[in-house]
Amino acid sequence: MTGGGRREVLQAGAPSAGGEFGRQRGFSSQDVRESGVRPGSSSPRLQLPGDLPERLREVDLKLAAERSNAVDAEELAAYLEADGLGDEVLRDRYGTDGLFDAAEMLYRQKGTGRALDRLTVPGAPPFPWRMLLRGPLYLLPGLAGLLIARTLGPAADHAFVLAAAFGWGWSMTVAGVRYAEPFSVPGRALRLTLLVSAGAGLLGGGVIAAALGGSGAVLTGALVGGAVALSSGAAGVLLSLGRLGQFAGAFASPLLAAGIVMSLPSRPAALAALALLAAVPAVAALNVTRARGSLNAAWATLRPHLPHAVYGWTMAAAFVALSARLGIWPLLPVILGAGLLEAGVWHVQERLQTAARSVRGLTQLRRVGLSTVLLGAAGYGAALGAGLVALAGFGLPIDLPASLPTLALYSAALLLSSWLANQGRTTFLTAVWALGAAALLLGLPPPLFALLAVLALLAPTLSTLSDPRSYR
Structure with a gap:
């Protein structure tokens, strides 16, 4: 420095x-x-x-x-x-x-x-526009799984939602395992994450299908849950290694098969498409993890990263509860803007690092840091709000007056939450999103939920910016 x-x-x-x-x-x-x-x-x-x-x-x-x-x-x-x-x-x-x-x-x-x-006065870091592509890529496994599950009945639908929510949090564990060995590919440990995701999806899908669809739907729920969770785990592996081309190729054939199933619904075709969704991404992930790495395929390797998974699961629970109140279309920009979220958090931290090299004194540094983080959150909320207006212009069933303020505030909360998670505040964030999901299920209006989420994250943001270590 x-x-x-x-x-x-x-x-x-x-x-x-x-x-x-x-x-x-x-x-x-x-x-x-x-x-x-x-x-x-x-x-x-x-x-x-x-x-x-x-x-x-x-x-x-x-x-x-x-x-x-x-x-x-x-x-x-x-x-x-x-x-x-x-x-x-x-x-x-x-x-x-x-x-x-x-x-x-x-x-x-x-x-x-x-x-x-003297301190240097470095130029402002460029915005990482290349990361925006990751948002549409995140949509591929979910879209393929959703189209297939819709053909297999309500029990499969519920199993899909559970497996997709599991994959949201588990991808954070996958990323943690990957960066625990940053200079090589920890192949054995990453393959263990695939095994855990498949097992959790099979078990969770079967249980929720039995609870909501009866004993006859258990096998279908287990197959859907296992396939979607395994494909989500494989997606996490490929993205953590930066293999965007292989990611797109791995999900191209399952997505094509899902489109055919949607046009010509039949159970055998849906099961064949489900097999593709499980197998092709998993094979791609196994191919890029051939290097064994020094990390062992053991519980001790996964355990340090599980708090991030729990944090991700509570975020997913809040997203599911919010989509149940608003519908999935108003929240589509959140999925498409996942790459913009990563880029925004990355850019905010780079600007904080630049400020640490060019500003003398903690008071001034904190002032610069606060404006940087808050403007980043506001910019992300405004960008997703503009995306929602654009989607509504295509005739999608979106109630703009009700959805726009909710989405803008919720998006700003997501960026603040992601930045705070990188600063080690996962325990607090887990509690915030768990309480938010519960409040939505109990009838809290979505705009009020989004506003309270932003307000709840402002205090830890202020205290975190008072710590010089946050500017590393």
Whole structure:
């Protein structure tokens, strides 16, 4: 955070001074750039404006204002000699070729005396637009599973919802496992996540089908739940490894089969499409996890990441409860905008890191951080609100007066929640979304739910921004 940035200041602030000194000595800055050697020096040395030996930087820091404004290197050499820094000391202790060599290097810092005390002013980071594609990709497994489940009856529908909600949270565990070994692919551990997702989907789908559809629907519910959960787990693996092309290819054939089933409904065709949905993404995920990695396929590997899964499951529960009140169409922008959410959180954190390198003092840093996070949340809410207006223009069944404020506030809450989750506030966030889901089921109006969610997240946002570690 300090060393690299400070060297940039030295290099950026000195070319004009170096060029002026070169003209006085009878050579130009162009000569210096071409030769890379300082004239009159006994050994070749790169002629870079910020090229100071580390120990000589101490001298640069201690230069008084009048000395840093010396008119030439000879004047600076006189000051150094008066301070007891002669040829021998500067050569032995400071790694220079002597008094005039040191004076020359320091003079080339003219205007940047005490430069190492200054903060850089880096440019604003670019927005990661490439991440927007991830939103439509997230839609592929869910859309394929939904179209297939609709053909297999109400029990399959309920199993699909449960498996999709499970996949929402489990994908966070998958990402945690992947980044626990950031420099290689933890193949064994990621394959374990696939096994757990398939087992949980089979069990959960069978149980909910038995509870809501009777014993005759248990097998169908288990198959749907297992296939959807396994495909969601495979999607998480592929996305965590950045394999967007393979992700799209893996879900192309299941989505095509689901479209055929929707046009020509039949149970055998639906089961065949379900098999494709389970098998093709799973094979793709197994293919990219061939490297074994150092993480073991064991419970101890998964356990540290389970709190994030629980947090994701409560978010999914709130989403399901909200969709039951508003309908799925008003919330379609949330799915399509998942990539924008990731990009927004990423960009907000990059801007905080930039502020930490260019702002002095925690009070000012907190002020900049608060405006950055709140504007990011507001921008995300406005973008999804605009998307909802556009979808309504296509004739979709959307009640804009009721849905628009809810979606805008809910989207802003999602970005605040995602940013806070990256700061380690998952326990608090889990409680917020669990209470929100319960309140919606008990009859809380959706706009009020969205407003309360935003208000509940403002206090931890303020306290988190008071911690300098949040700007890393």
